[in-house]
Amino acid sequence: MIRERAYPVEPWHVRETRLDLDVLAQSESVFALSNGHIGLRANLDEGEPHGLPGTYLNSFYELRPLPYAEAGYGFPESGQTIVNVTNGKPIRLLVDDEPFDVRYGDLVSHERVLDMQSGTLEREVEWCSPAGRSVRVRSTRLVSFTQRAIAAISYEVEPVNGPARVILQSELVANEQLPPTKRDPRVAALLESPLVSEEHLTQDLGGLLIHSTKTSKLRMAAAMEHVVETEGRHMVKTEGNPDWLRTTVACMLEPGQKLRIIKFVAYGWSSRRSVPALRDQVGAALASARLTGWDGLVKAQREYMDAFWDHSDVRVEGDPEVQQAVRFALFHVLQAGARAEMRPIASKGLTGPGYDGHTFWDSETFVLPVLTYTQPDAAKDVLRWRHATLDLAKERAETLGLHGAAFPWRTIRGHECSAYWPAGTAAFHIAADIADAARRYVVATGDEDFERDYGFDLLIETARLWRSLGHHDRHGRFHIDGVTGPDEYTAVVDDNIYTNLMAQLNLYAAADVALKYPDKARAAGVDDEEIAGWRDAGAAVHLPYDHELGVHQQSEGFTRLQEWDFEGTPQENYPLLLNYPYFDLYRKQVVKQADLVLAMLWRGDAFSDEEKQRNFAYYEARTVRDSSLSACTQAVLAAETGHLELAHDYLGEAALMDLHDLHNNAREGLHVASLGGSWISLVMGLGGMRDHGGQLTFNPRLPERITRMEFALLWRGLRLRVDVRSDEVTYSLRNGTGEKSITLMHHGELVTVSADKPVTMGIPERTDVGPEPHQPAGRAPARRASSL
Numbered sequence: 130m131i132r133e134r135a136y137p138v139e140p141w142h143v144r145e146t147r148l149d150l151d152v153l154a155q156s157e158s159v160f161a162l163s164n165g166h167i168g169l170r171a172n173l174d175e176g177e178p179h180g181l182p183g184t185y186l187n188s189f190y191e192l193r194p195l196p197y198a199e200a201g202y203g204f205p206e207s208g209q210t211i212v213n214v215t216n217g218k219p220i221r222l223l224v225d226d227e228p229f230d231v232r233y234g235d236l237v238s239h240e241r242v243l244d245m246q247s248g249t250l251e252r253e254v255e256w257c258s259p260a261g262r263s264v265r266v267r268s269t270r271l272v273s274f275t276q277r278a279i280a281a282i283s284y285e286v287e288p289v290n291g292p293a294r295v296i297l298q299s300e301l302v303a304n305e306q307l308p309p310t311k312r313d314p315r316v317a318a319l320l321e322s323p324l325v326s327e328e329h330l331t332q333d334l335g336g337l338l339i340h341s342t343k344t345s346k347l348r349m350a351a352a353m354e355h356v357v358e359t360e361g362r363h364m365v366k367t368e369g370n371p372d373w374l375r376t377t378v379a380c381m382l383e384p385g386q387k388l389r390i391i392k393f394v395a396y397g398w399s400s401r402r403s404v405p406a407l408r409d410q411v412g413a414a415l416a417s418a419r420l421t422g423w424d425g426l427v428k429a430q431r432e433y434m435d436a437f438w439d440h441s442d443v444r445v446e447g448d449p450e451v452q453q454a455v456r457f458a459l460f461h462v463l464q465a466g467a468r469a470e471m472r473p474i475a476s477k478g479l480t481g482p483g484y485d486g487h488t489f490w491d492s493e494t495f496v497l498p499v500l501t502y503t504q505p506d507a508a509k510d511v512l513r514w515r516h517a518t519l520d521l522a523k524e525r526a527e528t529l530g531l532h533g534a535a536f537p538w539r540t541i542r543g544h545e546c547s548a549y550w551p552a553g554t555a556a557f558h559i560a561a562d563i564a565d566a567a568r569r570y571v572v573a574t575g576d577e578d579f580e581r582d583y584g585f586d587l588l589i590e591t592a593r594l595w596r597s598l599g600h601h602d603r604h605g606r607f608h609i610d611g612v613t614g615p616d617e618y619t620a621v622v623d624d625n626i627y628t629n630l631m632a633q634l635n636l637y638a639a640a641d642v643a644l645k646y647p648d649k650a651r652a653a654g655v656d657d658e659e660i661a662g663w664r665d666a667g668a669a670v671h672l673p674y675d676h677e678l679g680v681h682q683q684s685e686g687f688t689r690l691q692e693w694d695f696e697g698t699p700q701e702n703y704p705l706l707l708n709y710p711y712f713d714l715y716r717k718q719v720v721k722q723a724d725l726v727l728a729m730l731w732r733g734d735a736f737s738d739e740e741k742q743r744n745f746a747y748y749e750a751r752t753v754r755d756s757s758l759s760a761c762t763q764a765v766l767a768a769e770t771g772h773l774e775l776a777h778d779y780l781g782e783a784a785l786m787d788l789h790d791l792h793n794n795a796r797e798g799l800h801v802a803s804l805g806g807s808w809i810s811l812v813m814g815l816g817g818m819r820d821h822g823g824q825l826t827f828n829p830r831l832p833e834r835i836t837r838m839e840f841a842l843l844w845r846g847l848r849l850r851v852d853v854r855s856d857e858v859t860y861s862l863r864n865g866t867g868e869k870s871i872t873l874m875h876h877g878e879l880v881t882v883s884a885d886k887p888v889t890m891g892i893p894e895r896t897d898v899g900p901e902p903h904q905p906a907g908r909a910p911a912r913r914a915s916s917l
Contacts, residue, residue: 204548217392299353
């Protein structure tokens with residue numbers, strides 16, 4: 130992998146020390162701020178130049194037609210695309226009538242800092258205008274975790290080399306012009322002027338814009354208000370039109386004097402509320418922000434982040450680059466889900482428009498595990514959102530001639546938005562991914578209220594899907610045919626092992642929950658015969674196996690397919706999906722991302738240690754990692770099979786996916802699942818954490834260069850801290866009394882940990898490690914040892 134971009138390595142900051150316009154769009158993603166409800170790309174304060182403008186509200190979308198060369202029954206008729214909503218970031222600066230634009234004059238210095246402890250983005254610039262007038266600008270931006278509807282900016286300017294006439298123009302802008310998109314399925318569709326004005330209002334220190342979308346009929350409001358602080362003589366004026374508001378502050382400044390404005394921006398949207406209701410909603414949010422004040426917002430943000438890091442931080446000694454990257458990852462995972470509150474977590478979070486702002490299965494598989502063990506309320510909210518779309522999933526299943534619930538492959542609101550059915554409709558495994566996320570949440574938290582009110586329905590309706598989708602053959606084996614697993618280079622296959630094993634767990638969990646809540650089961654029409662049918666199907670699930678090679682088959686017949694010519698594939702032809710027809714990919718042994726290897730992570734209880742060794746080696750040689758979802762999974766299985774240095778290499782790739790723009794597409798937004806995967810790589814990979822069957826287990830081992838790793842997770846209300854060193858590990862509880870304890874498994878030995886009794890255990894030496902696996906030509910991960 131080529132290292133495209135790097136930032137100075139610091140434990141708690143991501144720092145940009147110079148402005149590189151060639152990678153401006155990538156930095157706009159890296160420095161983006163969000164709280165799960167509002168998302169602000171890190172466009173420069175002055176608005177231009179920009180790589181890709183972006184301000185987003187979670188689940189605020191527009192409908193667009195999905196064209197087909199040849200339509201078919203059951204194909205989705207329309208797609209959903211996230212909308213770039215009214216932009217409240219711009220604060221334009223003019224110095225003696227010369228606009229501050231980094232492309233003109235002399236940019237003496239420029240620095241931006243993402244402070245992951247304070248939850249803010251800070252910028253300091255010194256600029257000399259073409260006329261020779263120098264100014265220093267300092268700004269701080271935040272999206273509040275404690276006041277969900279509020280973003281705020283502190284902007285300060287002072288003259289450096291003489292008196293200056295300073296003009297600040299603070300704006301709300303709707304229907305910004307966007308740059309053209311590329312022909313890449315990962316890139317969003319272009320929506321031109323998607324917002325229709327319904328109301329605009331100006332006041333002395335701010336104003337309001339209300340718009341709705343043309344087709345989806347969603348309504349949003351954005352309002353701004355300012356506080357002006359200066360010693361100099363100044364005036365303030367606000368003006369505007371339906372798509373634009375501008376508050377202008379004009380001031381004369383002498384050297385040593387400063388002009389500072391505090392800009393509060395409030396957002397709200399609804400599919401049901403009226404114009405007056407939204408007007409009042411954002412007005413109330415602004416009043417709350419003004420009452421709290423800038424200093425109060427900053428203080429509350431820091432306190433929120435302190436609490437988060439106190440129970441979620443992962444400390445890594447020996448690889449400072451990974452230390453920075455995993456904190457960056459956790460920060461953005463928090464930003465994606467903290468205040469989503471009954472909304473989805475998109476594959477790009479709210480950092481960019483990639484994949485049209487859709488959520489996929491990777492939210493439940495790679496992001497929710499992190500939140501379940503660190504921020505369980507955020508995980509619960511995403512699952513409650515899935516439950517809210519259950520009726521749509523049941524309608525989709527009926528359209529497809531199935532029972533139960535067929536959740537969409539990609540969506541914003543809950544409707545299927547994939548126009549390519551082999552990778553979309555056929556990827557039924559998303560049903561089991563959602564069911565497993567609900568099951569895992571209940572096991573980890575003990576939240577029986579959620580299990581009864583939400584988890585029950587999710588498990589029952591997904592189990593019904595599997596029972597109608599699969600069938601028994603004449604030998605009694607249960608098959609699920611014509612599906613696409615996680616590997617999108619092998620589509621519409623029979624008995625994908627990942628799908629079958631996750632469906633099996635889904636069927637068993639549904640049977641268990643039906644017996645646990647008999648009244649709800651009766652009300653849902655679940656009888657003893659249906660429960661028995663689920664158990665019978667689960668017990669008879671077919672797992673394809675190649676006895677000659679001694680490995681499981683990713684799907685029936687996979688190991689007899691023609692091998693891909695990796696030696697003859699130029700490196701510039703990756704990712705393969707952009708350079709080869711799917712027809713060629715589908716019929717050969719080439720794996721886009723971990724599939725069977727992913728099954729060995731989440732269903733590791735279904736494989737022996739020897740099977741994991743052989744399977745990992747076989748599929749490692751065929752996996753090209755054209756998906757950002759792959760490296761973290763391969764890191765976990767590399768660690769489990771004893772290849773710790775390889776695990777470290779994959780950990781680095783997962784963690785640095787966006788900081789180094791390894792897939793050359795960070796401009797469209799960050800890879801939130803890969804960010805979550807960096808936590809998975811450390812905690813489940815090097816920490817060896819599993820919870821199969823509700824039993825919390827650890828098998829920690831560290832690679833040579835990582836000398837210590839410390840992490841914490843929530844388990845049934847108790848905060849367990851795990852401190853791993855090269856030869857021993859200490860388990861302790863951060864909360865609870867001496868009467869409360871956790872019983873866990875350490876390298877096969879039961880251990881009980883209580884608040885007043887930490888336990889230190891030795892790490893046994895491993896002697897059963899097989900030969901080092903090999904990757905396809907040119908696709909090995911970058912070595913971490915040589916980079917330190």
